[in-house]
Structures are given as structure tokens and as C-alpha cells.
Amino acid sequence: MSTGARAYMKKMQLSKAFTLMESGPVVLVTTSDGKKDNIMTISWTMVMDFTPMFAITTGPWNYSYAALRKSKECVISIPTFDLLDKVVGVGTCSGADTDKFEKFGLTPVKGKYVRSPLIKECLANIECKVIDIVENHNIVVLEGIVAYIDNSLKEKRTVHAIGDGTFVVDGRKLNRREMMRSKLPEGV
């Protein structure tokens, strides 16, 4: 596993990490069961708090779930538009019989606080601890503990799953900061 590669990723102010997730991009979630690393593709996610806290919907139907449950940690990696085919590939095979890092040419990078690897090729990575599992709804509640962003990437557009096999890429940006001033948390 590469450690030097983390040099590309700059630590991001943790209180701003929710802004990586609020727009609802499709994300990769890495786990480690202590022996091997795995990746799953998830679009059922939600910001729950600015601290940051995130929810993801997953369960025993995902091979990664056992490792997530046991290790109580993971990394949320946020891929850009140009990685879409890898993202779809990761989402349509299983870690049970596939080394997804190898198959899709993704580079695991050692994290600081968790055993699950960051993904070098992604725009951003958030090391997370599992805070709770809401069993009856298959919701895993995560707290982000450190976030990184790779500002050297030219492509910064993320991609959103529609759910029917189509995706939409980030388009035009609009600024409503003045209108929203009263609602923005301090420092954001």
C-alpha cells in the first residue's frame, strides 16, 4: 500500500467535509477486514450533521458490510466524472471473488486513523468511524474524523446516480451565499 501518495491529498478543514457529500455524489466506500481491502459503490448516502456525520444505507447484501460491521470504520472516497466506468465496475462485481483495487486500477493509500485505505485517484477521501448501525432500517451512521482533498486534479466534477443506470454530471455552479448567510455554519 502506498503511503507517499497521500502527499497529493491535502487535509481539509473537517468542519467543511460535509460539503463534499451534500450534493449527493455517487461515492466509493472502502473497508478492510484485516486481511484484504474492498470497495463498494454507494449512492444511498446522506449528510446528517456538520460535524461531519453521514448515513449510508447498506446491509448484508453487500459483501463489504461484514467488514464495515466488524472493523467499525471505512473511508468514503469521492470519485470524479472521469472515473465513472470504474465506479460502475466496482458496483457491479463482488469483493467475494474480486480484488477491486487491482481489477479497476485504483491505488490504495494508507489512512491515518483507519485501516480502510484511501483511494489515490479520487478527488476527496474521508476517514470515518462507524458510530451506530440502525439495524431495522439498514442505516450505518458514520462520523468523519479526517478529510483530504486533491486539489491538483483538473477534473473536479462529481457524478450523481439517477438509479436507472443513467448518471448526471455536475453542471453550472450558482452562488447564493449572501441569501443563505444566516443559515451557514461558522467558517463555511
Added chain:
Amino acid sequence: MSTGARAYMKKMQLSKAFTLMESGPVVLVTTSDGKKDNIMTISWTMVMDFTPMFAITTGPWNYSYAALRKSKECVISIPTFDLLDKVVGVGTCSGADTDKFEKFGLTPVKGKYVRSPLIKECLANIECKVIDIVENHNIVVLEGIVAYIDNSLKEKRTVHAIGDGTFVVDGRKLNRREMMRSKLPEGV
């Protein structure tokens, strides 16, 4: 409240309604406390199941929460890009002292199964029942019971909140249906 306006909205196959939410658009959620209607702007949402089930993060800090909790129902309305200033306006004032339908020129339309109104100007509306409230995480679990879409609208692009007062509009669409075939629920 207008009933005729519902004619613009065509019923959508309920098993496809999750595709309105999976990309993570900012949405309006309407409620009724039996006396008056209200609207809140929410971007902390998640698809939880194809049936469809949705999670939203909200709590007592939102004026709408009391009505949501009491009535156990709401409508998720999905606005398009051209409604952004209304959406931000709705999100930055309170139903405690404002009739938001009146203030922002939005038209309440009588729903079929819930007392909370649909919003005529929105691209889609989903009548929802509150299935559960996960108190310790401020998660409200909703089941969609009927969904409508207004295909007569020219503007169909939704908008995604970044969380820092900026927004991103839907851009280019990409089709990966063939690659994802094995993972798509039947009929989607």
C-alpha cells in the same frame, strides 16, 4: 387549494419514484398541521429502498417538524433549477411567521392520500407517510405512496446544494444501463 392543477401532474410508476431522489437534489417538503400548510427546504435526504423509502434528517429546529411528527405525513416536492431562488427563500425563513406558499408564489395542490399539499410548480411530487422516526439520529423514515411528474415542464434540470451557499445544476447525462443491467430492479 387548487385541485384542477393536479391534472398537469401525471402519476408515475411508484417503483420508479426513487429515481427522482437518488441523485440528491435539493427538495421541498410540505406539511400540514391541520390548520395551515408549510414548506421546508431539505438537502439532507437519502433513498433507502426501491419501494420507495426515503430518509430525511430533520428535528425540532425546523418549524415543520411538529406537523410532520403529528400528522405522520408529508409531500416531497422536487423543484427545478429555475425555482432556485424560491427554494433558497423557503429555506431561509420560518413557517412560524410566514405563509411560504403566498410569499414565494407557490401553488398548493390537493394530494390524494395526504393532507400536505403538492406544489404545482415543481417537477415531481411524492406523497409520503412517516414510517418511523429514529429519534437519536433525527432521521425521519418515509414511504412514498404515490408519485407524480409534470412532463409538460421544459426545464427538467434539478439542483444540488453543496452546503456552503453554492449549488450545482444537473449537467450532462451519461447512460450506463447496459453495464448496470444486473443491478437494476425489474421494470426500472
